[in-house]
Amino acid sequence: MHIHTGDTVHFIASDPGHNAQSITGMIPxxxxxxxxxxxxxxxxxxxxxxxxxxxxxxxYFLGMVGLVVVDKPENEEAAKAVSQPGAAKQRFEQLFKQLDHP
Structure with a gap:
């Protein structure tokens, strides 16, 4: 998801067993x-x-993750360096590939 500085995103909990939260080391x-x-x-x-x-x-371990890109992804290298568990690692690899090669 690509947005601009100051934009707001509403994460919808589609089920009682879900939430959305930032990942340490993967925010500016x-x-x-x-x-x-x-x-x-x-x-x-x-x-x-x-x-x-x-x-x-x-x-998280099952790969239920995502990226929000706010303007220029200035912290891309730091975000890529964060260790990810299980299927989250493969999902972030896909997301970063899409980011680098739209």
Whole structure:
């Protein structure tokens, strides 16, 4: 998802067993981390440009992750360097490939 600085994203909890939260090391320096409660929607305003990696905490290992690209992905190398568990690693590899080769 590509957005601009100051834009807001509303993450919808489609099931009581899901949430959306940022991944440590995968947000720009100075950006505010976010964590939605289980089974509840969360609305996030992205105030800094860069990449924001997010996950569904209980399904992180299964690859339920995503990227929000806010303007220029200035922290791409730092985000790529974050170790990922299980299927999240393969999913982020796909997402970064799409980012690098639209």
């Amino acid at each position: 320096d100075g950006a505010t981390a976010f964590a939605g409660k289980m089974g509840q929607d969360v609305t996030v305003t992205f105030s800094k440009p860069g990449l924001y990696g997010y996950k569904c905490l209980p399904h």
